[in-house]
Amino acid sequence: MNNSEISDPVALEVARLEKRKAQLESALLKGSNTNQGLTYTSPLQQAASQQANSVELDRVQAELSALRNERDVIEEEAAKVIADAIGTSPARNDRRASLIKSALLMARITEYDNVNKIAGIEIERIGNVNTGDILGIRRNSGIIGRLTIGTIDRNQGIADPVPGSFMGGNIDIQPGDELILPPN
Template identity: 65%
Template sequence: MKNTSAENPVALEIAQLEKRQAQLESALIKGQAEQQGYTSQFETAPNQFTQKPNRNELEKVRAELQHLKKERDSIEEQAGEVIADALANSSPAPDRKRSNLIDTALVMARITEYDNVNKVAGIHIERVGNVNTGDTLGIRRNSGIIGRLTIGMTDRNQGIADPLVGTFLGGTVDIQPGDELILPPD
């Protein structure tokens, strides 16, 4: 008999029906042998059902078993199609570890203003000892990094920064007041 798991009710029901079919066939053979006057020297397993099996019940169990096997095959085929379709149409899963690093990174500074003409950002430094001239910080918005900038000059908790144009998505510099500056993960 096949190994079945409790997680698959169709397979469990098929296994139960196969067991019942074997019991019915065994009882039918034993009944035919007794009608012919023969006795079996082997004892059959005790039958949990007290009624005598008949051919109609056996045929009904066989038909139900065939129906369930066809249903199981159909479900497995549909599941295979769904999985293949999902794999074909899905984009690769994002790197969870990197996403977690971005989400949990400490905020080093925040954008206070941005001059689009001169391409200069004013920043408020929250970790005064950790932000220095020449550092490259990532601009975090929501849970992703939209670009990077280089710290130009700092004075206590204020400073200016220059965006690194090639690091922005789509090549367009989109810096807004309130964007967080973090140490970008490697």
């Protein structure tokens, strides 16, 4: 048995009943083939013993069947819960992706100096971008990181990447990346 079955009380009960079923079937076979033990038992006693074993075997089989049905119902309910949980997650992700896609473009990356970790930006919404603002870097339908706006001169500016905001820790900024106000 696996460790997962050992911790499951239903599985333990099923295993116990299957073991008892095997014992009863073995006893029935022994009783019909040979005389049990060295002591003499009358045919009437043997028949009564076999009948008792048969009745107990039927009871164990019925209990085992009921437990299996109960386990199947529980597994079906668990599968439904898991399917529902998996089914709702992409909807949340789709909503966030659509928010990111529809976010207003504030600026665009014109160049990036990987040595000094400074990005040159061209501001699309003059007056809406100010020194100290934190903008998200949009690529496709996701935000790959964030920048803090530094100095601004007319429609040009300089921005510094926020180090902990990039996936995997690698700062990957490319000319043409779009800067947006990141959704909450």
